[in-house]
Structure formats: C-alpha cells, structure tokens
Amino acid sequence: MTDFLFFIEVVVAGLLAGTMYSLVALGFVLIYKASSTFNFAQGAMVFFAVLAFVGFMELGLPFVAAFFVTIVLMGLVGFFTERLVLKPLMNQSEDTLLMATIGLGFVLEGLAQAAWGVEVRRLDLGIGDFPIPWIIDSTGLFISALDLTAGLVAAVLIIGLALLFKYTKMGLGLRAVADDAGAASSIGIPLGNIMLLVWTAAGIVALVAGMMWGARAGVQFALVDLALKALPVLIIGGFSSIPGAIVGGLIIGASEKVLEVYVGPFFGGGIEGWAPYVLAIFFLLRRPEGLFGEKIIRRV
Amino acid sequence: MNTNVVFMGYTRSDLTNLVVVLALALLVIPLTVESDYWYASILIPWLCLALAAVGQQIVMGYAGQLALGAAGFMAAGAFACFNLILRVPYMPFPVALALSGLIAAAFGVLFGLPSLRVRGIYLMVATLASQFFIVWMIDKFGWFKNYDTSGIITAQDIVIFGKTFTTPLEMYLVVVVVVAVLTIFAVNMTRGSTGRSWMAVRDMDIAAESMGISLLRTKLQAFAISAFFCGVAGALFAFTYLKSLEPVAFDIKLSFKILFMVILGGLGTISGAFIGAAFILLFPVVLNSLGNNVFHGAIDATIISAAEQVVFGVLIIVFMIYEPLGMAKLWENVKQRFNFKRAPTAALSKTQAT
Amino acid sequence: MVEARRFPIGEPILEVKNISLRFGGVRAITDTSFNVFRHEIRAIIGPNGAGKSSLLNCINGIYKPQEGTIALNGEVLDKISPNIVARKGLSRTFQNLALFKRMSVLDNILVGRKLHMSANFLSVALRLPEAVREERENRAKCEEIVEFLEISHIRDTPVGRLPYGLQKKVELGRALATEADILLLDEPMAGMNVEEKRDMCRFILKVNDEFGTTMVLIEHDMGVVMDISDNVVVLDYGKVIGDGPPDEVRADRAVIDAYLGVAHD
Numbered sequence A: 001m002t003d004f005l006f007f008i009e010v011v012v013a014g015l016l017a018g019t020m021y022s023l024v025a026l027g028f029v030l031i032y033k034a035s036s037t038f039n040f041a042q043g044a045m046v047f048f049a050v051l052a053f054v055g056f057m058e059l060g061l062p063f064v065a066a067f068f069v070t071i072v073l074m075g076l077v078g079f080f081t082e083r084l085v086l087k088p089l090m091n092q093s094e095d096t097l098l099m100a101t102i103g104l105g106f107v108l109e110g111l112a113q114a115a116w117g118v119e120v121r122r123l124d125l126g127i128g129d130f131p132i133p134w135i136i137d138s139t140g141l142f143i144s145a146l147d148l149t150a151g152l153v154a155a156v157l158i159i160g161l162a163l164l165f166k167y168t169k170m171g172l173g174l175r176a177v178a179d180d181a182g183a184a185s186s187i188g189i190p191l192g193n194i195m196l197l198v199w200t201a202a203g204i205v206a207l208v209a210g211m212m213w214g215a216r217a218g219v220q221f222a223l224v225d226l227a228l229k230a231l232p233v234l235i236i237g238g239f240s241s242i243p244g245a246i247v248g249g250l251i252i253g254a255s256e257k258v259l260e261v262y263v264g265p266f267f268g269g270g271i272e273g274w275a276p277y278v279l280a281i282f283f284l285l286r287r288p289e290g291l292f293g294e295k296i297i298r299r300v
Numbered sequence B: 001m002n003t004n005v006v007f008m009g010y011t012r013s014d015l016t017n018l019v020v021v022l023a024l025a026l027l028v029i030p031l032t033v034e035s036d037y038w039y040a041s042i043l044i045p046w047l048c049l050a051l052a053a054v055g056q057q058i059v060m061g062y063a064g065q066l067a068l069g070a071a072g073f074m075a076a077g078a079f080a081c082f083n084l085i086l087r088v089p090y091m092p093f094p095v096a097l098a099l100s101g102l103i104a105a106a107f108g109v110l111f112g113l114p115s116l117r118v119r120g121i122y123l124m125v126a127t128l129a130s131q132f133f134i135v136w137m138i139d140k141f142g143w144f145k146n147y148d149t150s151g152i153i154t155a156q157d158i159v160i161f162g163k164t165f166t167t168p169l170e171m172y173l174v175v176v177v178v179v180a181v182l183t184i185f186a187v188n189m190t191r192g193s194t195g196r197s198w199m200a201v202r203d204m205d206i207a208a209e210s211m212g213i214s215l216l217r218t219k220l221q222a223f224a225i226s227a228f229f230c231g232v233a234g235a236l237f238a239f240t241y242l243k244s245l246e247p248v249a250f251d252i253k254l255s256f257k258i259l260f261m262v263i264l265g266g267l268g269t270i271s272g273a274f275i276g277a278a279f280i281l282l283f284p285v286v287l288n289s290l291g292n293n294v295f296h297g298a299i300d301a302t303i304i305s306a307a308e309q310v311v312f313g314v315l316i317i318v319f320m321i322y323e324p325l326g327m328a329k330l331w332e333n334v335k336q337r338f339n340f341k342r343a344p345t346a347a348l349s350k351t352q353a354t
Numbered sequence C: 001m002v003e004a005r006r007f008p009i010g011e012p013i014l015e016v017k018n019i020s021l022r023f024g025g026v027r028a029i030t031d032t033s034f035n036v037f038r039h040e041i042r043a044i045i046g047p048n049g050a051g052k053s054s055l056l057n058c059i060n061g062i063y064k065p066q067e068g069t070i071a072l073n074g075e076v077l078d079k080i081s082p083n084i085v086a087r088k089g090l091s092r093t094f095q096n097l098a099l100f101k102r103m104s105v106l107d108n109i110l111v112g113r114k115l116h117m118s119a120n121f122l123s124v125a126l127r128l129p130e131a132v133r134e135e136r137e138n139r140a141k142c143e144e145i146v147e148f149l150e151i152s153h154i155r156d157t158p159v160g161r162l163p164y165g166l167q168k169k170v171e172l173g174r175a176l177a178t179e180a181d182i183l184l185l186d187e188p189m190a191g192m193n194v195e196e197k198r199d200m201c202r203f204i205l206k207v208n209d210e211f212g213t214t215m216v217l218i219e220h221d222m223g224v225v226m227d228i229s230d231n232v233v234v235l236d237y238g239k240v241i242g243d244g245p246p247d248e249v250r251a252d253r254a255v256i257d258a259y260l261g262v263a264h265d
Helices: A002-035 A042-058 A063-086 A094-116 A133-139 A145-167 A169-179 A181-186 A191-217 A222-228 A230-237 A242-262 A275-286 B012-032 B036-062 B070-087 B093-116 B120-140 B168-191 B193-203 B205-210 B215-242 B252-265 B270-294 B301-322 B326-342 B344-348 C052-059 C082-087 C105-111 C121-125 C129-148 C164-177 C194-211 C222-228 C246-251 C253-259
Strands: B005-007 B158-160 B163-165 C012-023 C026-037 C041-045 C067-072 C090-092 C182-186 C214-218 C231-236 C239-244
Touching (some): A002 A042, A002 A145, A002 A169, A002 A191, A002 A230, A042 A063, A042 A191, A063 A094, A063 A191, A063 B301, A094 B120, A094 B252, A094 B301, A145 A191, A169 A181, A181 A191, A191 A222, A222 A230, A230 A242, A230 A275, A230 B120, A242 A275, A275 B093, B012 B168, B036 B193, B036 B215, B036 B252, B036 B270, B070 B093, B070 B120, B070 B215, B093 B120, B093 B158, B093 B215, B120 B252, B158 B168, B163 B168, B168 B193, B168 B215, B168 B270, B168 C121, B193 C121, B193 C129, B205 B215, B205 C082, B252 B301, B252 B326, B270 B301, B270 B326, C026 C052, C026 C067, C026 C214, C026 C231, C026 C239, C041 C052, C041 C194, C041 C222, C052 C182, C052 C214, C082 C090, C105 C129, C105 C164, C164 C182, C164 C194, C194 C214, C194 C222, C222 C246, C231 C246, C231 C253, C239 C246, C239 C253, C246 C253
Parallel strands (some): C090 C182, C182 C214
Antiparallel strands (some): B158 B163, C012 C026, C012 C067
16 A cells, blocks of 8 residues: 555656646747747756846845746847747748757857856745645645645646637737748738747746746756756647647656656666656657647648 | 769869878878877867767768767767777777777667657657667666776777877877778768768658668668767777766767757768867867956856857857858858859869868 | 651550548549550649649559559559659659759769669778779769750759759659659649740650650640640549540540539539
8 A cells, every 4th residue: 555655656746747847848839839940948948047037036136026027038038039040040941940949048058157157056935845744644645845836836827828828819819820920910910929928928937947946956057958858748749739748748757757766776767867758759659740739741 | 073083983182182181180280289288188079079070960961860969879989999898808999999880880770760750859859868878878887887986987098909009199190090081981971872862861851762762771871870980989089088988978968069060060061070070179268268368367267168158059040040051161152262263164163062 | 756656655564543542531532543554655634633643642652542552564562662662663753843952963863873873881981993883884874864954054053053944854854864664754844934845845755765764744734745645644533534545535525624614613
C-alpha cells in the first residue's frame, strides 16, 4: 500500500512539475499559431522574464508592480521581435525562421545577463517548498506546497487563456490570423494588435513559469535548459494545439519523474535529462503530427 | 570547365589553392609562428572545431537535415579514442582516431533514424536526444572513464610511429594533417555524386527520390559521415586542446557553437565551416583583449561574455535576413567584385565555388 | 508524322488498372484504367482538378492509391516508392517545378544521372580512378543534353535564379538525363509563350523520335496536344471519360461536355 502511495506521490509531483512544461509550451503554441514561427527563444524568454522581474524587485518595486512592469517589458520584446526579426523574414522557409529565433534566444539571454548579472538569485514567493500538513493527514501523500501552488496557478492561467482565445473578439481574431494572416488582415483584423497580445500572453506564461521554477531552484541560467524540455512536450502535443501543450506537458512531467524514480536507479540516475527527448522520438515515429495536431498531407 | 581539369578532376586553380593552403599550414606557420599561445589556444582549437563544423555542414548545409547534437558525437569520438588507446594494446593513435570516427558514425546512424520521418524543428528535438543521451551515458557508466572519480581524466600521449607529440607545435602538425586530409575528402564528396545526392535531398526531396535517390540511404549516409567528422574532431579536441576528457566539455553549448559556426560561416560551403569557426572562436578573444587593453578591465567579464552572446545572436538574425548563405558568400562576393574589376571575363566564366 | 517512325508504337509499357485514390473523404481518382504503349506520345487532358497530377503521382509512387495496380514493362509494381519506380526506368517532371534550387543547371541535370553512377562515397572521397572517370563521362553526357536543349549559356547558374521557362527546360533536361524508358511530363509547357512552347514541342518530338522514349504528358493547350500526341486520355472528376487518338477524342460527346459548358456542379 505504501508502495502505491509512493507511486501516486511520484505521479502527482510529476504532473505538477509538468504544468510548468505546459506553460512554456503554451507560450510556444501561442506564437506558432499567430505567426507560424517555431519560437526557439521561448526558453530564453522564461529566463529573461523572471530575471527582469527579480531585477525590478531589487530596484525596490513592490511585487505586483514588478510583475506588471515585466509584462509590459515582455510585450515590448514581442513588439520588437515582430518588427525587427519576423517581419523581414516573412515568406522565408521554416528552417530560416527557426534559426533566426535561435539567434533571438541568444540575444535575450545575453541581454538579461548584461542587465542583471549572472549570479543565482533567490526568489521568495512566500510559499514554502515543503509538504502540506493537511494533505499528509488526510491522504498520507507528501505534496509540496510550492508544487501545488505552481500547478494551480498554471491551471488557472491556461484555462484563462483558453477562454480568452475561445470567447473574445481578440481570440476570434487570433484564430483568423492563425488560419490565414493575409486574408485576416484584408478583412480588417488588426494584425499588429493581435501579435502584440499574443507576445504579451507568451511573455506572461514565460514569466509565471520562470517565477515558479526560480522559487524552487533559484533564478539562474539553467532555466534555459529546463525550458528546452518544452520542445519534446510540443512534439507530443502538436505545435498548434493548446490542449496538446497541456497534455504533453503533463505526460512529460509525469513520465520523466516515474522513469527517474523507478528506472533511473538502475543506471545511476539522471535519466530525466534525456528521457523526454527519447519519449518524443517514439511519438515522432508513431504520430509525427502530435496528439492533437492535424495530420499533414504533403501535396506535390 | 572541363577543359581546365588537369589532374584527378581538379582544375588548375583548385590545385593552386591546395598548394598555397598546405604551404601556409605546414611551412609558413610552423616556421614563423613561435608563440605557443597561438598554437595551443588559437590554431589547434580552431582546426578541431572547424572539422566538427565540416561535419555539421555535411548534415545540415549539404543534406539539409537540421541536426543539433554535434558535441554529442564529439564526446563519443573523444571517449572512444581514450578507451581504444587505454584498452587495446599497441593501438596506434591514427588507427584509434579513425576507429573513434567510426564509432561516432554508428551513433550518427542511430540518431539519424528520425530524419526518415521528420524534418525541421522535429528533427532538431530528436537529435537533441543524442546530445543529452551520449553525454549522460559517458558520465554515468564508470567504464567509459576508466572508473576515474575525479571527473577529469588526462588524455594519453599522442604516439605515432614511436614518436611522441607533446609540444604545441607538434600537436598542431598532427591536427593540421588530419584536418587537411579529411577536408579534402569532404570537398571531394561535396563536389561529386555523393554531395549532389545530399544537396538534391536538401533542395527538393521528392524530386531527388524520383531521380532514383534513396532518401533512407542518403540521409543516413550524411548522418554517418557527419558524425564521423565530429567524432574525429572530438578526439583531436580532447587530445590536443583540452588534453583531458570530461563529458561536460561536450555539452549542449558546444553544439550550439558549432551550429552557429555553420550558420554564420555559410550553409553549404566547406570554407564556411572554417570561416565560421574562426569567427566564433576569435570574436570572444578579440572582445576580451578589447576589454583588457582598451578599457583596462573596467568592463566586467560578465558583461563581455553577455555582449558576445548578444552579438552572435544579432549576427545570426542579420545573416538570416540579409545573407542566409553567410560569411563565405560575403567573401565570395568581395572576391567576385575584385576579379571583375581586374578581368571582367574571369568573373563571368567563374564556375560555381564549393 | 508522315514518314515511318524509327520506333513504331508497340505493346503496352505502362498499364494502369482500376486505380482509386482518396485523400481523407475526397476522391481524387476513381477506378481509372488505361494503357500507355511503348514509344508513343500520350497526352492526359482534363479540366482543373480532374486528378491528372494525382494520377502521375500515383504512377510514380509519390501517392499510394487505395485500390488498383500499376504495371511497368509488364511487371506489377507493389510497394512502390519514387526511387524504386525510377530504377525500373520511369522518370518525370513536376507541375510546380521541383528543381534543386541552389544547385547549378549542370548539377541538376547530373542528379538525373544518379542511376548511371555507381561509385560509392569512399571512392568519391578518395577520387579513385573509377569515380573520376564516371564523373567525367556523365558530365560529358550532361553537357550534350545542355547543348541539345540550347541552355549552355546558363549551365553554371543556380537554377533558382532562372526565369520560369528556362527552369522548365532544365527540368526536362534532368528527366532526359535519366535515359528512362518512359517520361511523365506534368504540364511541361505551362506558363510559356508561343515560341517557348514550339521549342518544347520540338524537343519532345525529337527525343521521342531519336531515342524512342515513351512520353506521357499533361497539357492544357489543345493545339499542342492535338499536334504532338499519338493518343489522348481524358479525365474528369477522377474518371476516364475518353481514351483514343486525338481526332476521335475531340469528337466525343462526353469530352465536349466536360470541356465546353455542361455545368459542373
């Protein structure tokens, strides 16, 4: 029985950690939907956003103010990216765009470090990284308060965004743009506003993911590598699907924890470093379009 | 063009270039450059990384497969070389080097398999698996490191025909010879039917297939040969530059560096690999000495390394927008303009450069 | 074609039997059958969306039809893929140009020689004598093709920089370089002016006459079709509605309806 409880614990911890991958993947999907660009820089945006946030706090801004200033900053990053990188590369191949966003990632990482330094920052959200007593009492499960908060915040954010895009005019506009940007702008949908909104939304999810990770492990460069794991998530979920990003993140989060705990010891541990990628390869070979992606028919 | 061919399919200007480059590398530099710093810190790492970049160029620039994991194959090559020399009695260094390449090539085939189904970013993610997996494997299984617990193993001496190569100049000569030979092979392949098949797959895979090219064979071949080059480069890098073996030296950052060399140098040119490697390697050196000499250390080292990242990133974006074929193409344009002024006909009859 | 042909039309070389192709729920081709005879020039015509290109893509192994068989030289092709079909002696051009854009004209055509070059990568890397000889011989062959198509002046230009009409020629050159028994040409004259079309017709007839190459071409220009083809297949809505010599097909009621006006919806 305790074995089973332990298994549940591992899965729950994995799922909660997976919501973070979902968040990063979500930012990726938003931008992919709006501008058909694989934004490799999403991981760098996580790092950039949370470092900026901590930086603003250090300047003396209160929590909420720092949060909103950072969001504005991320909106600006998106605005300039759209203007200076994506627009000049319109009609270029996907590979070219991808490489440009790899460049963008380096720029953001460099800028963040130049502005706020490289030392590891502590980020105290006032939520402890320890098991919640009442859950232990009622179920016997050890679940960290930080994990649970992160999972809840991520869930709220994801649901909020999903509703926003499903039921608002802006959301309708976004879907029109995702379908055919040219046609959408020709019937008067404000392309610029939509892009700004999408980049800001991607900035918000990046910031929140960065804050949660930062609160646990410190705000540091390693966040970029952690965010890289959003890529296997996207492969499993499909690049253009919001539910895909969520489910993909949960799958990766849970399976990497389960593998690490139950299989890892046989190999000296550390397999969560590559397990998500190998998992993604298996998905690729079985279902290249992802769980929720549309099947691509190549026409000649 | 055919009329100019003088020997083994090479034109007169090919042979002139070859002689000039070899004379420079094997005579002029060894006779004039005395500083060990230049050999140990500039020339050797440049050549090693350029060789890895040639490998990346083959799979990405020629075969058009967006692979990101060169450092993983370098690690495989480096540790293969270490173990071959350690465990096989009388293993000569050149043989160990070649076998290391082959072992890396086997990994290349394995991790190239997803390329049969996917492309672009999908393939990039799949090849990232090789990067993380290979480095993890070497790190976790003590056998590969000969159960050394310190984490850093000293590389063995390079012994060829009883002679031990120890000084920076001697090591440089070993590296130059290996890199020169492999680069000639690479140029031959890219100019011949092998390279044409790669490029055909890159430019239009369905048409290539319709001409009788097997995508399976061609892609896996490109992955294997690419990984071979990276493997040999990794072994050289460990044995002549780092002089030690540690898995973390071959992390994802190195893979990105090699990717950048190829993108900035120019996709689809062998010379681009060398130009890109020189730039990526030298730019930080220049930036650092600027920081030290011009600003007398007033600028924080963090700022300098951050600035380096920003510049690389900006350059990639700028090149993608204005000259996707990179620095090699810029250089080509400059040469063309120069030639044109000198002799208009020469530029017009110029054949496609490789 | 008044004088006797050097290569008289012979037995069927390509037999398409009961091919059906669907994309999801959309039927692109329905139960289509026809034969192409050795050494003939065969045109496939039909309104836009009739399934002509899809048909070529099935023959060449790019699409896998759900039903039906395709036989080449009397051998039924199962498990077909483009490179296997190419090995069996069939080559093609594409409707929307499928050239190797960053490669030179000559290199593009040299790729067409792939199946005639057997040196492996090692002998290419080492420039062993056999690889050098093979390269020289095949280059010479491609130079001939370049000359035949009158595109020597652009032989070293990357094809991506060429105007459309010239690219079409290069694609024909690449298909010719394969020396296949049968060539599928998907709209070889689309977007060309009258003069270019005349040139293209001349090349097609000349190749057919000199080497006996069987040609299957999709073309919209009726004048061209009637002039150069021996037989015509008419497709409409993925079905064969006519098959025979140009004059017969032209007089056929169903064909006239499909082309001239009976409303399509």
